[in-house]
Amino acid sequence: MRAITRHTLENGLRVLIREVHTAPLVAASIWYRVGVRDELPGWTGASHWLEHLLFKGTRRYTENDLDRLISRCGGTSNAMTWLDCTAYYATVPADQLALVLDIEAERMAHARFTPRDAAHERDVILNERRESENDPWFRLMEEVLGAAFLVHPYGHDAIGYSTDLQRLSYDDLRAWYQHFYTPDNAVLTLVGDVNSQDALRLIARTLGKIKRRTTRTAWSIIPQEPTQRGERRVVVNGEGQTHYLALLFHAPPATHPDFMPLVALDAVLCGASGLSLFGGGSSNRSSRLSRLLVDSGLLAEISGGVLPTIDPYLYGFYATLMPTHTPEEAEARLWAILAEIQREGVSPSELEKAIKQTRAQVVFGTESTTQQAFWLGFSEIVADYRWFTTFAQRLARVTPADVQRVAQRYLTRTNAVVGWYVANGASAAHDAI
Numbered sequence: 001m002r003a004i005t006r007h008t009l010e011n012g013l014r015v016l017i018r019e020v021h022t023a024p025l026v027a028a029s030i031w032y033r034v035g036v037r038d039e040l041p042g043w044t045g046a047s048h049w050l051e052h053l054l055f056k057g058t059r060r061y062t063e064n065d066l067d068r069l070i071s072r073c074g075g076t077s078n079a080m081t082w083l084d085c086t087a088y089y090a091t092v093p094a095d096q097l098a099l100v101l102d103i104e105a106e107r108m109a110h111a112r113f114t115p116r117d118a119a120h121e122r123d124v125i126l127n128e129r130r131e132s133e134n135d136p137w138f139r140l141m142e143e144v145l146g147a148a149f150l151v152h153p154y155g156h157d158a159i160g161y162s163t164d165l166q167r168l169s170y171d172d173l174r175a176w177y178q179h180f181y182t183p184d185n186a187v188l189t190l191v192g193d194v195n196s197q198d199a200l201r202l203i204a205r206t207l208g209k210i211k212r213r214t215t216r217t218a219w220s221i222i223p224q225e226p227t228q229r230g231e232r233r234v235v236v237n238g239e240g241q242t243h244y245l246a247l248l249f250h251a252p253p254a255t256h257p258d259f260m261p262l263v264a265l266d267a268v269l270c271g272a273s274g275l276s277l278f279g280g281g282s283s284n285r286s287s288r289l290s291r292l293l294v295d296s297g298l299l300a301e302i303s304g305g306v307l308p309t310i311d312p313y314l315y316g317f318y319a320t321l322m323p324t325h326t327p328e329e330a331e332a333r334l335w336a337i338l339a340e341i342q343r344e345g346v347s348p349s350e351l352e353k354a355i356k357q358t359r360a361q362v363v364f365g366t367e368s369t370t371q372q373a374f375w376l377g378f379s380e381i382v383a384d385y386r387w388f389t390t391f392a393q394r395l396a397r398v399t400p401a402d403v404q405r406v407a408q409r410y411l412t413r414t415n416a417v418v419g420w421y422v423a424n425g426a427s428a429a430h431d432a433i
Helices: 046-053 063-072 094-109 115-132 136-148 162-167 170-180 196-205 259-270 288-294 327-344 348-365 369-382 391-396 400-410 424-432
Strands: 004-008 014-019 025-032 076-081 086-093 186-192 232-238 244-251 299-306 313-321 416-423
Touching: 014 196, 014 369, 025 094, 025 369, 046 076, 046 086, 046 115, 046 170, 063 076, 063 094, 086 094, 086 369, 094 186, 094 196, 115 162, 115 170, 136 232, 136 244, 136 416, 186 369, 244 327, 244 400, 259 288, 259 299, 259 313, 259 327, 259 348, 259 391, 259 400, 288 299, 288 327, 313 327, 327 400, 327 416, 348 391, 348 400, 416 424
Parallel strands: 014 186, 232 416
Antiparallel strands: 004 014, 025 086, 025 186, 076 086, 244 313, 244 416, 299 313
16 A cells, blocks of 8 residues: 555644545545544434534535535545544545535534524434334344443444434534534545645645634543443344344454454354445355355344444344244354354364455455545544554454454353344244244
8 A cells, every 4th residue: 555644733633645646536534533422311313413414504615515516526425424433525536625625624614504404404314213213123223232332322323312313402513513523633534646745735724724622521521331241132023024133242442452353253254344334244155154044044144243443342243034933043043153163263264265355355345545535534533544554464364263262252141232123923924834
C-alpha cells in the first residue's frame, strides 16, 4: 500500500491522506466519534436521527444542493450511523475535492435543520422501525442485545427505541449536534489523485477554520459492562413458519490480541469474508458449520461474525432452521461442534485455507479508493489506521493454537447469550413429523 500521511490541525481535526494516481478520482470521508456507544438511556436513536437531519441543508447549501452538486459532477455520496461512529463519504472527480470539503465544513459548523425537519424525520425513522419490526431477525436481535448488555449502550440498535424517538426534542438534537460535531471529535480521510500538500492547504482553508467546541457532559462517560456470570437466554414468539437461532458470546474489542484469532476461527467455522460491518461470514459451502449443519439438512443457512469495536462487543452465530427442526435441536448440535473445536482445535491445513481465503477477500474488497478511504477512517476511530493497513499480515500470523485458545476462552456457557425465534406457524409442521 502507498504511504499514508497523518496530520492533526490546530483545531484538533485528524487528517489521513493517501495519494493514489491510478484514476482522476478522490474519495473523502469524515468520521465523527458518535454513535450507539454514546447513547445513554433516553437518547437511543439520536445519532441516526441527526444523520438524517444533516442532509437538510446548511448556511450556504440547500437540501437539494447537497445531493445535486455531487451528482452533477459525476460523484456519489452517502452516510451511515454505526456502533462507534457516524460517517459521511463521497467519491468525486479529483478536481471537485474543494466542493466536498466545503460541504463537509458547512455540515460540521452550520447545519440548518428546523423543528419541522426534526418532526418529519422522526416520522420517517419511526416508519423504518415499524418496517424492521416485521423482520423476525430484528425482533430477535433486539431482545438478544438487550440481554447481552445490561449497562453499556451497545445493547440497542442504531435506529433507537420508539419511546426515545417520541421523547427526544429538536433542542435535544441541537445539543447532540453541538457536542459531537466538532473538529476535535472527527477524522477526515482522503484517498485518490491528489497532492498531499495541496489537499492539506484546502482542508486548512475549509474544515481547518472551524473552532473546537467540545464540552464534557454525561455523554462523555461510557459505562463499563460488568462481566457476565452465567448463560442468558431469550425466546421470542412470533408469526411465520421459520425458526431462528442466535448464539452470541462477549468478545474483545478491535485492539485486543485475541481479536484476529477470533476472525480466523470465524473463517474456519462460517467461511471467509472480507471486511464488513454489516453481516457476518459468507455462506461458504466448504466451511465447517455449513458442511455439518446445512448439508445435513438441519439448517437452511448459518453465518457468523466478530465486529471491530472500541469497547468489548460480541462474536455470534446466526442460523435459519429448516422447517422440520427446532431451535433446541440446532442449538444442541452447534454446541457439540464448538466443544469439538475447543477439545481438538483446527488442523493447520484448514486454518491456512480459511486465512488465505479471508486475506484474498479483504484485499479484493478494499482495492477501490472509496473503500480505502472508508476503512482508513473507520480504523482510526476504533483503533488507528494501521489496524486496517496491517489486517492481512496480522491475520496470517494466527496459529492453530491461537484459534483453540480463543475458542476455549470465549465460547463458553457462562459467556453465552442464546436467542430463539419460535415461529407459531411452524408448530403444525413439527407435529406432523
